[in-house]
Amino acid sequence: xxxxxxxxxxxxxxxxxxxxxxxxxxxxxxxxxxxxxxxxxxxxxxxxxxxxxxxxxxxxxxxxxxxxxxxxxxxxxxxxxxxxxxxxxxxxxxxxxxxxxxxxxxxxxxxxxxxxxxxxxxxxxxxxxxxxxxxxxxxxxxxxxxxxxxxxxxxxxxxxxxxxxxxxxxxxxxxxxxxxxxxxxxxxxxxxxxxxxxxxxxxxxxxxxxxxxxxxxxxxxxxxxxxxxxxxxxxxxxxxxxxxxxxxxxxxxxxxxxxxxxxxxxxxxxxxxxxxxxxxxxxxxxxxxxxxxxxxxxxxxxxxxxxxxxxxxxxxxxxxxxxxxxxxxxxxxxx
Amino acid sequence: xxxxxxxxxxxxxxxxxxxxxxxxxxxxxxxxxxxxxxxxxxxxxxxxxxxxxxxxxxxxxxxxxxxxxxxxxxxxx
Numbered sequence: 001x002x003x004x005x006x007x008x009x010x011x012x013x014x015x016x017x018x019x020x021x022x023x024x025x026x027x028x029x030x031x032x033x034x035x036x037x038x039x040x041x042x043x044x045x046x047x048x049x050x051x052x053x054x055x056x057x058x059x060x061x062x063x064x065x066x067x068x069x070x071x072x073x074x075x076x077x078x079x080x081x082x083x084x085x086x087x088x089x090x091x092x093x094x095x096x097x098x099x100x101x102x103x104x105x106x107x108x109x110x111x112x113x114x115x116x117x118x119x120x121x122x123x124x125x126x127x128x129x130x131x132x133x134x135x136x137x138x139x140x141x142x143x144x145x146x147x148x149x150x151x152x153x154x155x156x157x158x159x160x161x162x163x164x165x166x167x168x169x170x171x172x173x174x175x176x177x178x179x180x181x182x183x184x185x186x187x188x189x190x191x192x193x194x195x196x197x198x199x200x201x202x203x204x205x206x207x208x209x210x211x212x213x214x215x216x217x218x219x220x221x222x223x224x225x226x227x228x229x230x231x232x233x234x235x236x237x238x239x240x241x242x243x244x245x246x247x248x249x250x251x252x253x254x255x256x257x258x259x260x261x262x263x264x265x266x267x268x269x270x271x272x273x274x275x276x277x278x279x280x281x282x283x284x285x286x287x288x289x290x291x292x293x294x295x296x297x298x299x300x301x302x303x304x305x306x307x308x309x310x311x312x313x314x315x316x317x318x319x320x321x322x323x324x325x326x327x328x329x330x331x332x333x334x335x
Numbered sequence: 336x337x338x339x340x341x342x343x344x345x346x347x348x349x350x351x352x353x354x355x356x357x358x359x360x361x362x363x364x365x366x367x368x369x370x371x372x373x374x375x376x377x378x379x380x381x382x383x384x385x386x387x388x389x390x391x392x393x394x395x396x397x398x399x400x401x402x403x404x405x406x407x408x409x410x411x412x
Binding site: 037154165194226227228229231232236267268271274275 | 336371372374375378379382383388389390391392
């Protein structure tokens with residue numbers, strides 16, 4: 001029994017923030033510099049009444065429609081986001097009802113960020129190959145803008161909001177499959193990318209609300225990133241992960257048709273590509289139009305690679321992610 | 336390895352029109368162009384050219400090009 005990526009769709013909130021918009025807000029920035037340093041031209045941002053689970057709902061509806069999928073066939077739902085709606089009930093349970101999925105469908109939330117898609121894919125593979133489920137809907141959704149300080153230009157330049165819906169199905173006689181995984185974790189880097197005051201350990205208090213009163217209170221917490229440490233971390237862990245993914249799948253670099261990494265930022269991706277000696281035509285990026293959409297970035301890029309004819313049936317595609325945690329993981333899928 | 340080679344590489348990556356403004360005693364944070372982007376450029380360059388990982392914490396501890404060179408030498412395999 002093979003688990004395979006069957007279909008992907010994604011949804012972007014309507015509001016767009018261009019580099020020009022950011023340069024108007026932060027006069028020290030220039031459009032040319034922003035594009036050169038990040039590879040990003042624009043990003044979509046959500047509104048306060050459209051949370052991750054709402055974007056995920058819209059992405060799932062798009063998936064059912066675009067790929068003519070019978071929603072009653074879904075027997076497991078994984079909802080992954082770094083900003084959960086609430087501690088309970090799981091947003092996945094609410095989504096089961098909103099999406100009118102079968103009540104025989106399992107549903108869990110995974111609170112994870114940049115590596116959320118590859119981890120969800122690994123869990124989906126395990127559920128399918130263990131005989132526990134046959135059609136798994138993975139919804140990865142991110143709303144970083146809701147926890148970004150409006151004066152934090154660095155974060156506003158990089159991150160975009162989005163949701164992706166991916167159907168992973170079991171296939172008896174198919175050449176398409178999800179390969180073996182490399183996973184990694186180093187919690188010592190937790191402080192370098194963190195949403196402060198976002199949970200019950202250290203919730204917002206009166207002092208915090210007062211301090212941030214002029215910008216609406218930052219009631220759901222504040223995203224903070226030490227970009228330099230994150231950059232250094234990625235350069236440290238991605239090359240050995242790359243080797244490990246190939247080794248676990250008994251493949252060599254030349255066997256891979258396309259590489260899709262977490263779309264963190266254009267500069268980091270180009271440094272990693274050169275370091276790993278991957279040719280430009282085999283290294284697919286989709287960041288210019290959407291920014292870094294955290295756990296939605298790989299499925300969005302994969303969806304665009306398929307649309308562009310860069311990822312084709314039968315090809316081997318390496319997916320690799322790294323980020324908040326620190327956490328990293330990757331696999332090779334055969335489309 | 337030679338510190339002049341590091342200086343030449345840094346000046347090139349920083350896109351300085353006048354490479355001579357970078358010497359062994361130049362303080363990175365004293366450069367009028369200095370930004371967090373330059374820190375990323377240093378990390379990327381040192382990793383690609385010398386296969387050494389520099390962290391953000393390392394950059395906080397050092398000041399000059401010579402300091403950076405010393406770290407590279409101490410970590411070079």
